[in-house]
Every structure is written in C-alpha cells, then in structure tokens.
Amino acid sequence: xxxxxxxxxxxxxxxxxxxxxxxxxxxxxxxxxxxxxxxxxxxxxxxxxxxxxxxxxxxxxxxxxxxxxxxxxxxxxxxxxxxxxxxxxxxxxxxxxxxxxxxxxxxxxxxxxxxxxxxxxxxxxxxxxxxxxxxxxxxxxxxxxxxxxxxxxxxxxxxxxxxxxxxxxxxxxxxxxxxxxxxxxxxxxxxxxxxxxxxxxxxxxxxxxxxxxxxxxxxxxxxxxxxxxxxxxxxxxxxxxxxxxxxxxxxxxxxxxxxxxxxxxxxxxxxxxxxxxxxxxxxxxxxxxxxxxxxxxxxxxxxxxxxxxxxxxxxxxxxxxxxxxxxxxxxxxxxxxxxxxxxxxxxxxxxxxxxxxxxxxxxxxxxxxxxxxxxxxxxxxxxxxxxxxxxxxxxxxxxxxxxxxxxxxxxxxxxxxxxxxxxxxxxxxxxxxxxxxxxxxxxxxxxxxxxxxxxxxxxxxxxxxxxxxxxxxxxxxxxxxxxxxxxxxxxxxxxxxxxxxxxxxxxxxxxxxxxxxxxxxxxxxxxxxxxxxxxxxxxxxxxxxxxxxxxxxxxxxxxxxxxxxxxxxxxxxxxxxxxxxxxxxxxxxxxxxxxxxxxxxxxxxxxxxxxxxxxxxxxxxxxxxxxxxxxxxxxxxxxxxxxxxxxxxxxxxxxxxxxxxxxxxxxxxxxxxxxxxxxxxxxxxxxxxxxxxxxxxxxxxxxxxxxxxxxxxxxxxxxxxxxxxxxxxxxxxxxxxxxxxxxxxxxxxxxxxxxxxxxxxxxxxxxxxxxxxxxxxxxxxxxxxxxxxxxxxxxxxxxxxxxxxxxxxxxxxxxxxxxxxxxxxxxxxx
Amino acid sequence: xxxxxxxxxxxxxxxxxxxxxxxxxxxxxxxxxxxxxxxxxxxxxxxxxxxxxxxxxxxxxxxxxxxxxxxxxxxxxxxxxxxxxxxxxxxxxxxxxxxxxxxxxxxxxxx
Numbered sequence: 001x002x003x004x005x006x007x008x009x010x011x012x013x014x015x016x017x018x019x020x021x022x023x024x025x026x027x028x029x030x031x032x033x034x035x036x037x038x039x040x041x042x043x044x045x046x047x048x049x050x051x052x053x054x055x056x057x058x059x060x061x062x063x064x065x066x067x068x069x070x071x072x073x074x075x076x077x078x079x080x081x082x083x084x085x086x087x088x089x090x091x092x093x094x095x096x097x098x099x100x101x102x103x104x105x106x107x108x109x110x111x112x113x114x115x116x117x118x119x120x121x122x123x124x125x126x127x128x129x130x131x132x133x134x135x136x137x138x139x140x141x142x143x144x145x146x147x148x149x150x151x152x153x154x155x156x157x158x159x160x161x162x163x164x165x166x167x168x169x170x171x172x173x174x175x176x177x178x179x180x181x182x183x184x185x186x187x188x189x190x191x192x193x194x195x196x197x198x199x200x201x202x203x204x205x206x207x208x209x210x211x212x213x214x215x216x217x218x219x220x221x222x223x224x225x226x227x228x229x230x231x232x233x234x235x236x237x238x239x240x241x242x243x244x245x246x247x248x249x250x251x252x253x254x255x256x257x258x259x260x261x262x263x264x265x266x267x268x269x270x271x272x273x274x275x276x277x278x279x280x281x282x283x284x285x286x287x288x289x290x291x292x293x294x295x296x297x298x299x300x301x302x303x304x305x306x307x308x309x310x311x312x313x314x315x316x317x318x319x320x321x322x323x324x325x326x327x328x329x330x331x332x333x334x335x336x337x338x339x340x341x342x343x344x345x346x347x348x349x350x351x352x353x354x355x356x357x358x359x360x361x362x363x364x365x366x367x368x369x370x371x372x373x374x375x376x377x378x379x380x381x382x383x384x385x386x387x388x389x390x391x392x393x394x395x396x397x398x399x400x401x402x403x404x405x406x407x408x409x410x411x412x413x414x415x416x417x418x419x420x421x422x423x424x425x426x427x428x429x430x431x432x433x434x435x436x437x438x439x440x441x442x443x444x445x446x447x448x449x450x451x452x453x454x455x456x457x458x459x460x461x462x463x464x465x466x467x468x469x470x471x472x473x474x475x476x477x478x479x480x481x482x483x484x485x486x487x488x489x490x491x492x493x494x495x496x497x498x499x500x501x502x503x504x505x506x507x508x509x510x511x512x513x514x515x516x517x518x519x520x521x522x523x524x525x526x527x528x529x530x531x532x533x534x535x536x537x538x539x540x541x542x543x544x545x546x547x548x549x550x551x552x553x554x555x556x557x558x559x560x561x562x563x564x565x566x567x568x569x570x571x572x573x574x575x576x577x578x579x580x581x582x583x584x585x586x587x588x589x590x591x592x593x594x595x596x597x598x599x600x601x602x603x604x605x606x607x608x609x610x611x612x613x614x615x616x617x618x619x620x621x622x623x624x625x626x627x628x629x630x631x632x633x634x635x636x637x638x639x640x641x642x643x644x645x646x647x648x649x650x651x652x653x654x655x656x657x658x659x660x661x662x663x664x665x666x667x668x669x670x671x672x673x674x675x676x677x678x679x680x681x682x683x684x685x686x687x688x689x690x691x692x693x694x695x696x697x698x699x700x701x702x703x704x705x706x707x708x709x710x711x712x713x714x715x716x717x718x719x720x721x722x723x724x725x726x727x728x729x730x731x732x733x734x735x736x737x738x739x740x741x742x743x744x745x746x747x748x749x750x751x752x753x754x755x756x757x758x759x760x761x762x763x764x765x766x767x768x769x770x771x772x773x774x775x776x777x778x779x780x781x782x783x784x785x786x787x788x789x790x791x792x793x794x795x796x797x798x799x800x801x802x803x804x805x806x807x808x809x810x811x812x813x814x815x816x817x818x819x820x821x822x823x824x825x826x827x828x829x830x
Numbered sequence: 831x832x833x834x835x836x837x838x839x840x841x842x843x844x845x846x847x848x849x850x851x852x853x854x855x856x857x858x859x860x861x862x863x864x865x866x867x868x869x870x871x872x873x874x875x876x877x878x879x880x881x882x883x884x885x886x887x888x889x890x891x892x893x894x895x896x897x898x899x900x901x902x903x904x905x906x907x908x909x910x911x912x913x914x915x916x917x918x919x920x921x922x923x924x925x926x927x928x929x930x931x932x933x934x935x936x937x938x939x940x941x
Contacts, residue, residue, distance in 0.1 A: 804939070806936075806938060806940030807933075807934065808933045808937075809857075809933060809934070812852070813856050816852050
C-alpha cells in the first residue's frame, strides 16, 4: 500500500469540503429563480454539495484518527517552539518577531537553554496541527494577513460535525421549505389591499443562504489566522442576518434580524479591540507557526506568547523588577495580554449569546426552523465556544475565570427563562443559551475537552430538538405549546425522536455504566467544575451549585416541553384534528440525528476510540500553566506536588505574587484529573440526582397533573412575572441603550436642523446675494466697458467710410495734397 | 546776357510738367484726359532723372547719378507704355458698358 502523506491529504480534503458549498452558493446566486421553476433542483444542488463536504470531512477524520498521536509533529506547539527558537539563533533573524529578540540578545544565554529544555520536557505526545498557507492577503510592517489553515483534532471534528448536521438539515429543509416552491401567502403580513400578503416562493434563495453559511462556517473552523477567523465570523453573522430575516415582509423578522446583527456588532467591537491588543502584544495573528512565502516557519500566536512567558518567568526568577500589570521583562505586558483575551472573549459572548449579549438569540427564532436548528443551535452560536476552545492555550487564568462566571450566569438565565416560556422554539432557544453557558463554564474551569465535547453532542441533540419542533410547527401551524398536546398519537416518529433529544439534553444515563451523548459531556463539565470547586471553594462552590441546579432545570423544562406538546389531552381539537406526521424526507433526518444523540458519546465498539478520547488526546495545555510549572518549580504549594510531578500541572496561580495580578490567585485544575473515580463518581451521581429530580417534577406537574402549574405561579407571582419578562433584559436594554440612542438621534436631528441646516442655508443665501452683486457689477461695468469700446470702433468706421467716395479725381487730389504735405513737413525739418 | 543752363532749369521745367500733369488728372473728367495727365507726371519725373545723369551738369559730385539716371528714365518710359495699354483697355471697356468715359460716373468703388 502506498504511503499517504496525511499532512497533505487532510488539508486537501478539507479545503474541497470547504469550497463545495461555495460552488453551490455561486450557482444558486445566479440561477436560483430559474431552478425554482424546475422543482427542488436548487435544494438538491445545495444538499449534494453539503453531502460532498460531509464525505470529505469524514474521510479527513478517518485519516486524522489513523495518523495517531505520534504524527508528523509529535511534540505539539512546544515542539514548534523549540524549532523556532533554534531558528532564532541564526543570524538571519526574520523581522516579523522583534518582540522575542530578547531571547537572542540575552548575554548569558540562559533563556536559550530554557527554550531548549522546553523541547525536551514537553512530554505529552500530542499530534501537532497541520498548518499551511493558501495565499498572503496583505502585509504591512511586521504584520501579515494571510489565508491559512490550521488543522488539528478540533478542526477535523468541527468540520465533520458541521457538515453532518448541515446535511441532515438540508435534507429536512427539502420537505420543510417545500411551500416556498410556489407562491406563498403569508398570513402574518397584511398586504396593501387587505388580506394576507402573496409573494413568490424563495426556495432557491433559502438554499443559497444555507450554502453560503456552510461555506463560511467551515472556513471559520479551518482558518489558521485570527483575522481570517474574524472575516468568516462576520460572514456567518451575515448569513444569520439573512436567514433570520428570511420572511422579510414580517416586521418582527426585520426587527429580529437587525437586533441579532446589532448585538453581535457590540461583541465584535470587543473582538476587534482584542485583535489589536494581540497584534500589539505578539505582532502576529497567525495561530500556528506558519511557513512564510519562502517556506521558513514564522512563529504564531501560541509560540510567541510561550516565548514571552518564558522571558517573563525568567525575569521573575532573576528577581527583575516587575510592576503591577505593567510591561516587564522583555516587553511583555500582562495588561495587554488580558485585554487581548477579554476582547476575543467579547466576540464569543456576542456570537454565542452569552450574558449580557444573549438577548438576540430568542428573537432569532423568527427565521425558518431549519435555520434555527443549523445556525442558532448547532453551529454558528457554537462558534464562540469554538473560538474560546481554539484560543484556549493563550487565555490567562483570570480571563478563564471570567469566562466561567459569564457561562454560569448565562446558563442560569437561560434555564430559568425556559421554565416559563410557552413558545416551543423559544424554550429551545433559551435552552440553547443555557447549554452554551455550560460549554463556556466548562472551558473556563479548564475543561477543554469537556466543553468542546458538549459542543459536539449539543449540536446533535439540539439540532434534533429544533427539527422536531419544526416538524410539530409544520403539523399544527402554531408555536404555542398551550395549544398543543397529545400529539404523540398523531406524529409518533416526531414524538419519540424528540423524547430521545430530551433525554440526551437532560443527560440521561446511569453513572458508570452507559448513557446518551449529553450524559457524557455534561458529566465531564460538571466533574471539571467540581474539581475547580475543590481548588477554589470560594468561587467554585457557586459555580458548581449553579451548574448542578442548571442540570436539574434543564431536565425540568425539556420534559415540560415534551409533556405539553405530546402528552395529555389535546388542548385545541381543531389543531389536533389537522395535525399529521411529517413526510419521510423530514422524519429521516430526525431518526439519523436521534441515533447520533444517543451514540455520540460512546466508544467505537472494540476500540478505545471515542469523541472524548480524541479531544483528550489533543487537549492543549494552558501556556500560563505550562510556564508556571516548568520554569517556576519552587513556587507551587506543597499540597499540589503530585499534580506538578505529573508533567503539566496548572498551578499557575502560585505565580501570582511574582507576576502581580490584580485579582486573587486563580488555579485552573488540569483536566485529566477530572477522570479520577474520586471525582467523576460522586459528580455523576449528583448530576443524575439533579436531572432525575427535574424529570420527576416535570412528570408530576405536566405529565401526571398531580400539581397544577397555576397554583405554583400563584405561590410566587413575582418570580413568575420576573421570569416571564425574561429577567427584564429587553426592558433594561430598551431603557439603558435603545431609548437613549433614539433620544440622542432625535437630539442630533434637532441639532442638524437647527444648527447645521441653518448654517448651510445662511451660507447659501449669502452666496446668492454675493452672486447678485457680482452680476450687477458685470452688467453695469464690465459689459459696459466692452460695449462702449465696440460702439466707438463702429462709429469710427462709419465716419471713415465717408472718405472713400469712389471719386477718382478726389483720390488723386488727396494723394497729391498728402505728398505735398509730407514734402512740406520734411523740408521744414520735422 | 546768356546764363548757362543749369540743373535748376531742368528741375523747374520738370516741376512745371509734373504740376500740369497733376492738374490735368484732377481737373479733367474725361478718362483719356486723366491718362494724358499721367503721362505728363511721368515725363516730368523723367526729366529730372535725365538731367541728373548728364555729365556736363554734374559739377557737384553730390548730385551725380550717372548712367543709372538714364536707365531709370528708360524704365519709366516702358512702364508708361504698359500703363497706357492697360489704362486704355480699361477705358474702352468702361465705355462699352456705360457709353461714357466720365470718371466722375465711375464711382462704384465708393465705400
């Protein structure tokens, strides 16, 4: 069998997977209306492209797994560090990294030896990323913006997940969006002449946007350059805007699309600031060590930061003065580092609908349900989590704590509002917010693999739940759960697949034995939070309690949704009578996704291969922790010796007194410790108990009607109103931002009218007066001058004309008299 | 009693001829009379040239013109012949058109 160079094959596969939907988008951009007259051709085209993407991604995943942990670059980014720092010793130092030059110019050569040690001691055998450059976009000074790819386990898994979910949703949309094939009458929009609005169907346009989205999302996960990530980040936001506003005749859809776009801009502003800070700190936005145009490796963000921290640690060791958060050592600025990390997290807060920018996601449910499933549940909103995961090694621990706290607040807000929402899609939207909060919490407390595993499993079961809700909406024509009920008799496939989704998101499973996909990912997050709680009881206790409560709430509101929709007596006979099971083209994806929601957390039979194991294998080490453990061995607490010896402890917090952090010491526990039976065991049972409690309560209230929900509301009306109004966030933002902005706009309009317009009018009037004066001058003087001189010449001509009489003899006389006159004058001596 | 004929005598005769010619041109309304006046003017001028070229008369070298004077006189005669031919042709044609040679009637060139 011929040797396959996976470092070339995998990028090729993924780049083709990335470009296929772009091709479909390009075709549909020009031919969508034409294809709409030929049935579902547009849909099949887009679906075919995504299917191709999925197959290529799957192939790439296969190659990646086969490549194994001892791949082409076995030492991970530490290995790259060594490679680059050995290169820095060469006299032909490349000019793009002046910040790290201190490692070369140190006279005693101590830092070099430290860098060398890094290559030997970075023990963990992690498969290095496959990096490469497609082309260089722009270069200014030491900065370069290039189109590059950075492929590691996370990329490959994300590509596979995105294309798989997108494929299911494309197929589903072939059925769901079928009404768009013909002229559509929208009952929610009043036409100009009364009655519902009638408009041409937009089947092809829908798939065109979906294709653009899949392209952008795959580009986002493939990108190896933060500016490129930002570009695709905006592209997915744009697709989201298009698709939320798909029913663009509805004012609510317009408002929701605009809200999503504007709220995301707030986060993206932070992202931009973070990018600038990062550029100032390390002078590059490239993630990995990319080869430049000559093929020489140029250090990326991670390597640069690593070297900066090496310099910082060494400076601290040598007791150089290091101010409080001020630039110290070799130009390393802790403030700038934190600013960069917080800024990038701001972008993630906007995109992943985290508190306080979560308000756009529920409104985004105005879009068609497949869009909610693909963009606003499975993939795009997970992009923020993905970016935190991608950038994870470069986060300072303080920022990770911020991420964890924000995630916790978000998960509580989402879960509590979902308790009282009655719109089926909004319940799912708040559930999405809550689960995204879980992922952020997991990442924030050091559970890289846990958070990202939850991202993948959540994508499967949340897409499933949304598609099921779409199937229900398709059948009954309303989003309101109080009008549903008993639908499991009418649509069994939808009901049972949705039950699978509910069980998966509630984390159903028997601890230590087996469970649905959500069980593994949620338990992994909770275990990591528990670990964090043991290290940092002051904060961690709250985080763990909130996460556990969130687990219970999740089970409650999901089963509340299921019971209200599918169980009990039918609430509205008319709706119930007309309900029907969806066509096979819609049920098929439900079954596939239900299967994935069950098995996504399992091992491949006969091997130790699982998603969790893949992620664990490629788990990055926090740069801060790495440096704290390796270069400052003396500052760890005695109690943490064991973890320090295990290779890469995370006792970064012990660096605090030296580095001068403005906050208290943060300890990010190492994730592999959360697999200890001592941690995972009790946590598993606690999560099980919480979920069971939520499930039982929902069953008691909504399933068996032992307790009337109205009486619970009466018991605490204030809480109910508070939750029903979504914690008053919309009202708060309305009062705090929207109204002041509108008032400011009114004020500026007034200023415009009263001051600017008047000034302009006055100037114009003055100019007119000046012009009139000039006109008068022109006529009265300049024109007169020319007219008069012309008239004088005319008169002179008229006079002289008389001299020419035509009389020959007169002429002779004049000639003679002239000659005589000249003669006389000459002779008189004149 | 006899004074020798000097250059001044020639000049006086030439001036009288010239003046007669001019008066003839100015006063005659007949085109042929005007032409005669022209001849008189030309010949008055010719007389000056001839006198100035006479070696007997040029005691004063400042007035010496030599053979050049006679040459100029010949030129003037030739010119007068040509001029007379053209002028007579004009006069004849004029007569044909207007049955008159009155130069006062030929005033179409009036401005």
